[in-house]
Structures are given as structure tokens and as C-alpha cells.
Amino acid sequence: MKPMVARDMVARDIVARDQVSLGAAKALRLALDGMSYRMFRSGVTVAILALAVAFLVHVLSYGLLSHATEQSCRRELAAERTLGQLVTRLTRADARASVESALSRGEPARREEYARWSPEVRDRLERAGRIAADLGRAAAYVEGLPPAARAVLLGDASALELFAGLDDPAQLQTFERRLASLGVFAPLGDAASFRRLVMTERRELDQVIDQVVAGHLSAVERLRSAYPKTELSELAVDPAPGFYDTVRKLGFVLPAAPEELREFTRRERDLKVIQRLLLTDSARAAAARELDLGLSDVSFGVVADAVRDVEDARWLAAALSSAGSPRHFEPERLRELMESHRRERRLEAVAAEAEPAPESGLLGASSEDRWLIVLSFVVCVVGVANAMLMSVTERFTEIATMKCLGALDRFIMAMFLFEAVVQGVVGGLSGVILGIALAALRGLVEFGTLFSRGLAAAAEVGTGVFVSLAVGVLLAMLAAVGPAFLAARLSPMEAMRVE
Amino acid sequence: MTAMAPTAAAREASSPERAVIIRTLDLKKSYGSGEAITYALRGVDAAILRGEFIAVMGPSGSGKSTFFNMIGALDSPSEGRILIDEVDVAELSAVELAFLRCQKIGYIFQSYNLIRYMTALENVTVPMAFAGVPPEEARRRGMELLELVGLADRWAHRPIEMSGGQQQRVAIARSLCNQPKILLADEPTANLDFATGQGILDILQRINSQRGVTIVCSTHDHRLLAVCDRIMWIRDGRVERVERRENIQITLGKVGDES
Numbered sequence: 001m002k003p004m005v006a007r008d009m010v011a012r013d014i015v016a017r018d019q020v021s022l023g024a025a026k027a028l029r030l031a032l033d034g035m036s037y038r039m040f041r042s043g044v045t046v047a048i049l050a051l052a053v054a055f056l057v058h059v060l061s062y063g064l065l066s067h068a069t070e071q072s073c074r075r076e077l078a079a080e081r082t083l084g085q086l087v088t089r090l091t092r093a094d095a096r097a098s099v100e101s102a103l104s105r106g107e108p109a110r111r112e113e114y115a116r117w118s119p120e121v122r123d124r125l126e127r128a129g130r131i132a133a134d135l136g137r138a139a140a141y142v143e144g145l146p147p148a149a150r151a152v153l154l155g156d157a158s159a160l161e162l163f164a165g166l167d168d169p170a171q172l173q174t175f176e177r178r179l180a181s182l183g184v185f186a187p188l189g190d191a192a193s194f195r196r197l198v199m200t201e202r203r204e205l206d207q208v209i210d211q212v213v214a215g216h217l218s219a220v221e222r223l224r225s226a227y228p229k230t231e232l233s234e235l236a237v238d239p240a241p242g243f244y245d246t247v248r249k250l251g252f253v254l255p256a257a258p259e260e261l262r263e264f265t266r267r268e269r270d271l272k273v274i275q276r277l278l279l280t281d282s283a284r285a286a287a288a289r290e291l292d293l294g295l296s297d298v299s300f301g302v303v304a305d306a307v308r309d310v311e312d313a314r315w316l317a318a319a320l321s322s323a324g325s326p327r328h329f330e331p332e333r334l335r336e337l338m339e340s341h342r343r344e345r346r347l348e349a350v351a352a353e354a355e356p357a358p359e360s361g362l363l364g365a366s367s368e369d370r371w372l373i374v375l376s377f378v379v380c381v382v383g384v385a386n387a388m389l390m391s392v393t394e395r396f397t398e399i400a401t402m403k404c405l406g407a408l409d410r411f412i413m414a415m416f417l418f419e420a421v422v423q424g425v426v427g428g429l430s431g432v433i434l435g436i437a438l439a440a441l442r443g444l445v446e447f448g449t450l451f452s453r454g455l456a457a458a459a460e461v462g463t464g465v466f467v468s469l470a471v472g473v474l475l476a477m478l479a480a481v482g483p484a485f486l487a488a489r490l491s492p493m494e495a496m497r498v499e
Numbered sequence: 500m501t502a503m504a505p506t507a508a509a510r511e512a513s514s515p516e517r518a519v520i521i522r523t524l525d526l527k528k529s530y531g532s533g534e535a536i537t538y539a540l541r542g543v544d545a546a547i548l549r550g551e552f553i554a555v556m557g558p559s560g561s562g563k564s565t566f567f568n569m570i571g572a573l574d575s576p577s578e579g580r581i582l583i584d585e586v587d588v589a590e591l592s593a594v595e596l597a598f599l600r601c602q603k604i605g606y607i608f609q610s611y612n613l614i615r616y617m618t619a620l621e622n623v624t625v626p627m628a629f630a631g632v633p634p635e636e637a638r639r640r641g642m643e644l645l646e647l648v649g650l651a652d653r654w655a656h657r658p659i660e661m662s663g664g665q666q667q668r669v670a671i672a673r674s675l676c677n678q679p680k681i682l683l684a685d686e687p688t689a690n691l692d693f694a695t696g697q698g699i700l701d702i703l704q705r706i707n708s709q710r711g712v713t714i715v716c717s718t719h720d721h722r723l724l725a726v727c728d729r730i731m732w733i734r735d736g737r738v739e740r741v742e743r744r745e746n747i748q749i750t751l752g753k754v755g756d757e758s
Binding site for chain 2: 017018020022033034036037397398401402404406407408409411492493496498
């Protein structure tokens with residue numbers, strides 16, 4: 001408060017002085033009182049905010065959670081595939097294309113194996129990996145060109161096949177001429193690096209791959225000579241003592257513990273046997289009878305879906321043995337097998353949907369979603385502004401009276417901004433709860449129990465929630481600024497008006 | 500509180516007339532411009548004396564309300580000056596105006612204007628909160644004032660639970676809470692029945708005589724003529740007449756026909 005300042009020296013009753021500035025707490029209290037009196041109106045405002053925030057939270061958190069789920073399924077599936085490949089890789093050298101893609105992806109396990117099999121290329125593996133990655137990028141670029149350009153450049157071949165032929169200068173020239181005539185950039189952006197890539201670096205990569213394949217082949221030979229009497233694929237399922245130790249000594253990196261490998265290969269073998277048996281007429285007939293299906297509708301997938309408990313598995317066990325099964329399947333084992341098959345199919349389904357990582361952190365929503373979010377914000381701001389405007393206009397007399405009683409403009413302004421903040425916080429919180437609940441529900445419907453894997457993204461979702469809450473409060477304040485300003489500028493004369 | 504501050508008393512003693520608390524000099528107010536210009540006030544020179552009870556009368560459209568808003572520092576004139584205790588209102592900043600309205604002028608409205616979501620006591624303490632009076636002190640003074648207007652037992656009631664007369668009494672208590680020097684009452688009895696209106700007038704008169712508060716009251720209520728010191732008639736944006744009450748006793752009937 002300013003000191004008392006008299007306008008002149010004559011003492012008098014009325015002395016002009018500055019009005020006291022009140023604290024925020026008082027404005028907040030008045031705002032709360034006013035809101036509780038107009039519960040319904042405030043409720044509508046809060047609901048509008050809650051819906052907008054819920055939408056934002058839903059889009060953000062569902063995107064993050066489903067992405068985390070898909071990635072986790074993908075990783076698990078990739079691990080299973082590695083397991084599945086093991087038997088093949090014990091008996092046969094990797095294909096050249098497989099080596100190239102493993103190098104370009106820089107898989108540590110594969111690189112380790114290659115380095116052990118062919119120690120002479122150990123130091124060149126990294127460079128080979130970079131070359132392979134460059135080739136992959138260049139190929140993706142060419143294949144991503146518009147269809148007409150792609151047809152001119154590639155014809156029926158794949159880009160990698162085409163690149164393989166470009167170490168011939170004549171062909172390279174033709175390719176470059178076509179690029180120029182189409183008016184597109186050379187792959188990798190500049191012609192010189194591309195030329196180096198397909199002319200010299202390609203050859204370097206091929207040499208490394210040759211060495212790696214030769215190394216792998218000799219490891220396979222040595223393994224075979226260590227166990228001359230038995231098929232290696234049989235040994236993987238029923239390993240002789242020390243089999244997996246030998247495998248490891250020969251340079252193979254085991255993707256899992258021997259126990260798990262044995263279990264996995266056994267499962268794969270059993271599933272294959274059952275699949276084959278279900279093609280026989282007698283097993284098909286039994287399944288059709290049991291499942292009440294036409295004979296032509298019976299397939300392994302249908303049977304796997306139907307067998308969900310031990311009871312179901314009994315008829316299957318009987319059907320399989322009457323179809324001449326080479327080994328006896330316990331119903332319990334059959335149920336397990338079918339369940340693992342169903343699980344794998346679900347993983348595959350989820351992983352197939354996996355999209356590339358969200359582009360830019362939190363707001364990595366698709367552009368369509370982004371439009372919807374912006375639109376929902378606009379609607380929200382308009383709705384809240386309208387509600388605030390009504391709150392102000394229907395309180396004209398009250399506001400003007402307060403100004404007659406000595407309220408400062410900024411106090412009135414603060415009162416309405418507080419009203420907005422409180423509504424923003426309440427609406428934001430309920431929106432967050434609603435949005436998370438919706439995202440969880442949608443995730444459960446879409447992914448089932450696999451959705452629990454999405455919890456890996458909990459921290460990011462937490463950040464998203466915080467951001468959404470802040471957005472809710474900001475929207476409310478943004479919408480309130482106009483009406484609050486109107487209220488603050490209202491003339492105290494309005495108090496004298498009689499309705 | 501004594502009726503007059505010593506300095507005011509001294510000044511009154513030194514001058515043959517009572518001191519002027521509100522003075523207007525050639526007050527004009529117009530709306531619109533050019534052809535469409537309309538005048539609400541066409542040059543009002545008026546003086547309201549310290550401690551008097553003055554009634555402002557006039558038909559609707561006479562400029563009475565505009566005049567009233569001006570002397571209450573709620574509106575600014577197009578031309579002319581308003582001096583409240585010799586201070587030109589136009590010279591005051593927004594913050595100083597708020598102080599003036601809060602501490603020095605009390606307002607009583609035709610439709611009471613209590614804040615709907617507050618109890619009687621809370622309504623009375625609002626201006627004290629704006630003046631920075633501590634809450635405890637504000638409540639104590641609020642209860643005293645409610646007692647003054649005879650509503651101490653209804654302090655926890657909200658406006659909706661009170662009659663018009665009770666609401667107006669709460670409003671009077673509210674207008675007095677920062678010990679104002681001037682009370683502006685805008686048709687305080689217009690919305691009330693006969694007996695209740697009389698009660699309000701009695702309270703106003705008591706405040707005027709016991710506390711020495713200057714009361715300016717716009718009204719159509721002729722009972723007011725019995726309690727006020729002077730009457731000012733406004734017509735067509737000008738002061739038509741100002742009379743002391745003693746001088747119009749005999750012409751009361753005629754005045755009634757006019758307004």
C-alpha cells in the first residue's frame with residue numbers, strides 16, 4: 001500500500017489513496033464459491049475440457065502402448081525365429097543374402113559367429129556391414145521411386161539384383177543415363193559415392209561374404225564328422241551328451257540355453273508331425289465329426305483353435321494315433337502344443353501390424369490423429385470460451401457491484417482466470433483418467449493379454465499424461481482470457497442497471 | 500463515531516454555510532455524435548453539503564440516473580467537473596477510484612445487488628476484504644452492522660432466503676462497513692412494499708442523524724420528503740429546483756402531481 005497522499009494541505013475526510021491489492025488466495029476463494037454456486041455450468045465446462053484432454057491422452061497413450069506391445073511381440077517372434085533357424089544353420093551354410101542382411105543389420109551374435117569361423121575377415125566385418133547397409137538404403141531409395149521411374153530403372157529385377165550387375169561399366173553408364181533422363185538423384189544423393197559403392201565396395205563385400213560362407217561350411221562339416229552316425233536335426237531334439245557344447249566349441253552362438261533349445265526344437269518337430277497327420281483322411285474325418293464341420297473345412301489352424309483344454313485334446317490324441325502317429329501324444333502335451341501354436345499366431349498377428357517407431361517422441365501420432373487433436377482443441381476452446389462468456393454476462397451485475405465495492409480490475413481478472421485454472425485442472429485430471437481407461441480398454445480388445453507388454457512404455461505415457469494435463473489447463477486459460485478481460489473492463493455503472 | 504470531524508466542524512464554524520462535499524461544475528453528458536447526439540445532462544451545477552440528506556427526484560429520462568452515477572464516481576462526464584471533497588474525480592487513477600468507492604462512498608442499489616452465493620455476513624464483509632481489513636476484524640464489524648439493521652440473527656442466511664426488505668437492510672449494512680462519508684442510495688425503496696420501505700427510510704435517517712453520513716438518495720417515494728433536508732428536482736438534463744424541506748411543506752400535493 002502506498003503511503004497516504006493528500007491532494008493538498010487542507011485536512012479533509014476524503015483523501016485519495018491507492019486501493020489495497022488482494023492476494024491470489026482471496027480471488028481463488030471467490031472463484032471457488034462462484035463455481036460451487038453454478039455447479040451445473042462449471043460441470044459442463046469441465047466435461048468439455050475432460051473430453052478434449054481424454055481424446056489427447058487416449059491418442060498419445062494408446063499409440064505408445066500399442067507400439068510397445070507390437071515391438072515386444074516382434075522381438076519375441078524374432079527370438080523364436082532365431083531358435084527355429086538353428087537346426088538349419090547347424091546343417092547348412094547361410095545363404096549369401098542372409099549373410100548380407102545380417103551384416104547390414106549388424107546382428108552381434110551373427111557377427112561373432114562369422115568372426116570365429118573366418119578370423120581373417122574379423123576386422124573387415126564392420127566395414128562390410130556398412131557397405132551392406134548402404135546398398136540396402138540405395139535399393140530402398142530406388143524401389144521407393146514412383147512406379148513409372150521404377151519400371152524404367154528396374155524392369156522386373158529387384159534393386160539389389162540390378163546393383164549386382166552394375167560393376168560392369170557399360171551397365172552402370174546405362175543406369176546413370178536413365179537416372180538423368182528421369183531427372184532423379186542418384187541413390188545415396190551423389191553419383192560418385194554410388195559409383196564407388198557398386199563398383200568397388202560391392203566387390204569388397206562379396207569377398208567377405210565368400211569367406212564367411214566358406215567358414216560356416218567348414219564348421220558344419222566338422223560338426224557332421226563329430227557325429228557321423230546320427231542326423232543333426234535329430235540330435236538337436238534328442239541331443240547326445242555334450243552335443244550343444246560341441247556346437248558351441250565350433251563357433252556357433254547358441255540363441256538360448258540348451259534346455260530351451262531342446263524344448264523348442266521338440267515342439268517344432270511335434271507340430272510338424274501333427275500337421276502332417278491332420279492331412280490324412282482318417283484324422284480329418286475324426287476332426288470334422290468332432291468339430292461339426294465339413295470335411296473340406298478341417299485344417300490345422302481350425303483344430304488348433306478348437307483344442308483348448310485336456311478334454312478337447314482327448315479326441316485329437318485318439319484321432320492322431322488311429323491315423324498312424326509315429327509317437328504317442330498325451331492329451332496334456334497336445335493341449336500345450338496347440339496353445340503354443342495359438343500364441344505364436346497371435347504374436348505374428350500383432351507383430352505384423354507393427355508400424356515404424358513413432359516419428360517424433362510424444363506427438364508421434366499419425367497426421368490424421370494430429371488433425372483430430374487440433375480440431376478437438378479448437379472445439380474445446382470455443383466451448384469453454386462460450387461457457388466462460390456466459391458465466392461473465394450473467395454475472396454482469398455481480399461483477400459491477402464488486403467494482404462498486406472496491407474490487408480492482410486485476411482482482412476480477414484473477415478471479416475468472418482462477419475459475420478457468422480450477423476447471424482446467426479438474427477437467428484435465430478427469431480427462432486423463434478417462435483417456436487412459438479408454439486406451440487400456442481398446443488395447444485389451446485389440447491385443448488381449450499381450451497388451452500388458454505395453455507397460456514397457458509406462459514412463460513415456462506418464463510424460464504424455466503430464467503434457468496433456470498442462471494442455472488442458474492452458475486451453476482453459478486461453479479460452480478464459482477474453483471473457484476475463486471483458487469482466488475486468490466492465491463499468492461499475494452496470495450495477496445500477498435494473499433488469 | 501462523532502457526527503463531524505473536528506476539522507470539518509472548524510471549517511463549518513468559519514463559514515456561514517455548511518461545507519460542500521460534492522460539487523458539480525457545468526456537468527454535461529452526451530451520447531453519440533453529430534446528428535445523432537443526445538444529451539443526458541446539459542450542464543448541471545449542484546452542491547451537496549456535508550452531512551445532509553438530499554433527495555434527487557425527477558421523471559425517468561430526466562438524466563437523474565446519469566447524474567447519480569457521476570457523483571458516485573461510476574461514470575465520467577463529457578464536459579464539466581465533479582469535485583468530491585474538492586478533489587476532481589477525473590484526476591484520480593483507476594486504483595485511487597477503487598479506493599474511493601471502497602472506503603469513502605457507500606452504494607445502495609434498487610435491486611439490492613447482494614452476491615447470491617454469499618451469506619448475509621459474507622456479503623457485508625466483502626468491501627472490508629477489498630479494503631484489506633483482517634477477516635476476524637471484518638466479521639466482528641459485520642456482525643455489529645447486521646445488529647444495527649436488525650438482522651444479527653440472520654447472518655448465515657443467503658439472499659435467496661431473505662425478503663426484499665431484509666436484503667436491502669443487508670445491503671445497507673454492507674454500504675456502511677468501511678465507514679463511508681457519502682451514501683448513495685438509488686431508489687432504495689422502489690422494490691419494497693409500503694411498511695418495509697418505511698423501515699428502510701427510518702434506518703437511512705438514523706444513519707444520517709447519528710453518524711453524520713451524507714446521504715444522496717434518488718427516489719420517487721414521497722415519504723422521503725418527510726425525512727430529507729433538501730430536495731433536488733432534475734428535468735431534461737438540468738437542475739430544475741432545489742428546495743429545503745421546510746419550504747415545500749405546503750406544496751407537497753402539487754409536487755406529487757409533477758413527479
